[in-house]
Amino acid sequence: MTEQDFSVPLDAPKYYRPDPSYREQSWIGDYEEAYQRFIADPDGFWRERAAEIEWFEPFDRVMEWDFPYARWFLNGKLNITHNCLDRHVQKGRANKVALFWRGEQGEEKAYTYSQLLRNVSAFANALKRMGVKKGDRVCIYMPVVPEQVIAMLACARIGAVHSVVFGGFGVNALNQRIRDSGSKVVITSDVSMRRGKEIQLKPIVEEAVVNAPSVEAIIVHRRGTPMVELHSEIELDFYELLERESNYCEPESMDAEDPLFLLYTSGTTGSPKGIIHACGGYAVGTQYTTKYVLDVKEDDVYWCTADPGWITGHSYVVYGPLLNGATVFFTETTPDFPDHGIWWKLIRDYGVSIFYTAPTAIRMFMRVGEQWSDRYDLSSLRVLASVGEPLNPEAFEWFYHHIGKDRCPIVDTWWQTETGMHMITTMVGEPMRPGFAGKPIPGVVADVVDMDGRSVEAGNGGFLAIKRPWPSMLRTVYNDDERYRKYWTTLDSLYTATDLAVKGHDGNIMVIGRADDLIIVAGHNIGTAEVESALVSHEAVAEAAVIGVPDPVKGNQIKAFAILKDGYAGSDRLKSDLRYHVRMTVGPIAMPGEIEFVDSLPKTRSGKIVRRVLRAKELGMDPGDTSTLED
Structure with missing residues (x-):
């Protein structure tokens, strides 16, 4: 590939520069200085980040690399829910709101950190009483409700490996994931709500477990009216289980390399891949990036619009924000129901200050026009962020001008299910270039390379590659290690998921898309x-x-x-x-x-x-x- 293959104005770039106060007040400070500190001492950098969470037993070494396998924070012991809940309760955040939730019909729930800890503990005790133990897989198939978060954290509390399946999947997709993971328990809701309609989930689960011999029980969060009947021989009520248990469960001591969760992602061909993430590295990576990339502060109200059924929901709705003691807003509402102003209304009503969403949503709002967002006071917003696919320049401009009112930095993040955490972005306070995600964050060594793994010259396109391991990297593909090895062997000794990118003369990287999204004309x-x-x-x-x-x-x-x-x-x-x-x-x-x-x-x-x-x-x-x- 040559420069002429990409219509990028590399010689006359356009930048937006945030008010200097953003850099001064950001956690990262000066990006270049922070990045050079990392390059000079990578282990020291990650040792400092790991020190921001609590360990039951300290680790011996930061990282061991046996290509293509990495082990991080060797022999360290921790529990991610202790870091998400207990330590905040113990350090003065007991009565701080951890979760604000709003249902599609206007229902509202709020959980302080102490309330969330009690609910998670009780549900964890219920799972233990049912025979779920460390290493067992638990499938969670639920809508965007607080009970979904409670179920995820309860699994992590006792060392069970959760496999969250998006609540919009059908019978075959759910059955495939239950069977592949060998899930012992399935946790679901009777219904989800979408654009004013009840979508029945329980019948999907009942059909999906017919040929899934590993399943011993189904736990049902009943929210519909009238209350759905349960089959007593296998189905149990979520709140009946929770309410009969003690509200404290001792967190399981987990080795840093023990699996935390299993999450299936679809490839361009073939069956879905079960990505395994480990307890220690994932905790460090998501805590670090939520704090330093999204710039979460103590008094922020933080909203990521992703469903917890996806990696963005895992990392930046649940684990990353709670690791930082944030106040998280999340909602069941879609951006166009009951009208195209609902999300802007929610930002106003809850005082959201950090808003993290997808380019698809931004382009939908562009399509219907800014008259919807102009109806609401969005002055609480401090940081805007984007995830899911490249943020095209037109969407950047609209987001910046009409939602950020020419003052909020836009953090356009490139990362993947496999990476677990942000990898490339423009850090808060740094100059933003529309169409370009930005530079590798401190802790990540990324480059644009040719087919032989050689760095391309600035202004040229190639494959986006990661040159060093990072803590939250996937550990393997469940039951298919050969698929894992391909990430590191497609290009010689470099990690790649075959995304194409262009490297600008200023060091910024534009992500073009998948390598199979090339057309040869x-x-x-x-x-x-x-x-x-x-x-x-x-x-x-x-x-x-x-x-x-x-x-x-x-x-x-x-x-x-x-x-x-x-x-x-x-x-x-x-x-x-x-x-x-x-x-x-x-x-x-x-x-x-x-x-x-x-x-x-x-x-x-x-x-x-x-x-x-x-x-x-x-x-x-x-x-x-x-x-x-x-x-």
């Missing part, structure tokens, strides 16, 4: 993201996805799928305008041969467009694993 490599970015920069387009379809002359031609903003109608004239717009923005080689106007695009729940589904539909092929799709 007449011998030219065209990144899907650059064509999509050109399309959404047109005033009529809210979202876009492009794929390559076979062409007898060019090998491939580009087909685009576009969602239009409200007030615009699809027409042949608009198609011609869009082709011309792409030609002028990217170049004639990138002009779509065909444009189709659509109402929606296939996406994962984290907001990533799954282009292979579009490609498979276009070519009449099997799309492969679609269990992680939103619709």
Whole structure:
């Protein structure tokens, strides 16, 4: 790949610079100075970060590397829930709100740190009474409710490995994950709420466990009216279990390398991968990045819009914020129900100061217009953040101007289920460059390399690679270690999940997308993201996805799928305008041969467009694993 393959204005970059007070008051301070301290003494850097949590027994060494396997904080003993709950209760945060929750129907719940500890302890005792022990797997299939967080923490309290499955999955996807993990218990709710409708979860679980011989019991959080009946031989009520138990459970002493949780993520092909994260490294990584990247402070009200069923929810709804003693707001509401102003209303009502969401949501708000956000006072906001896919420049600009009111830094984070924590971003207080995620955070050595693993020159594109182990890295793929090894052997001795990126002359990195999101047109490599970015920069387009379809002359031609903003109608004239717009923005080689106007695009729940589904539909092929799709 060469510079001409990417339509990036590398020679005339645009920056936004936050008020100097942001850097002065941030935990990280000066980024370059902090990064050089890490490079000079990596073990010393991580030893300092590890000292910010409490250990039952101190570790002997920071890290042991036996390619491609790492062990972190060797022989250290801890429990992540002691660090999320007990130590805050013991150090003056007993009556501080840990969780604010709002249901779709307007229900509200709040838990102080002492209340959350009591609930987690009681449920942990209930699991122990049922025979769940250290190392057992527990499947959690629930909507976004406080009981989901309580169940996760209760498992971690006793050393059980939780496998959280997103509550929107169907029978086959749930059964596959239960069977692969060998889960002993399934925890669910009878219903979830979505856009005013009750979605029945219990019947899905009942069907999913039919061919899952490892399951001994199902725990049901009953919230529907009338109360659903339980099958006494296998089903138990969540609150009946909780209320009969003692409200203190001694936290299990866990080795730093003991597994904490198992989380399934979909690859582009094949069955879902069960990613294993370890107790010690994951705790250190998520505590560090929540504090230093998102800049969480004692009086912040923090809202990450992710579902706890995904890694963003694990790391930045549950564990990272609670490790820092934060006040976390989370909600069952979708961003468009009962109207497109609900999220802005919640920010106003709860005084949210840190708002972490996905580019997909931002582009949806762009589509309906800023008149919705303008109705509400958003002056409580201090930091904005983005996750899930690259934040295109147009979405950055809208987010910065209309939500941040030209004052809030935007932290555009690149990381993965496999990394467990943030890896690349622009730290709070540093100059922000629209379209570029930023630089490796202190603690991470990242680069853009060619197929041989050699660093590319600034201004060029290549594969995004991580050159050193980090504490919260995945330890293996459950029951499939060979899939784990591929992360480190695809490029020689470097970690890669085959994302493409461009390295700017200023050291900032633009993440382009997956390597399989390249289209080769007449011998030219065209990144899907650059064509999509050109399309959404047109005033009529809210979202876009492009794929390559076979062409007898060019090998491939580009087909685009576009969602239009409200007030615009699809027409042949608009198609011609869009082709011309792409030609002028990217170049004639990138002009779509065909444009189709659509109402929606296939996406994962984290907001990533799954282009292979579009490609498979276009070519009449099997799309492969679609269990992680939103619709």
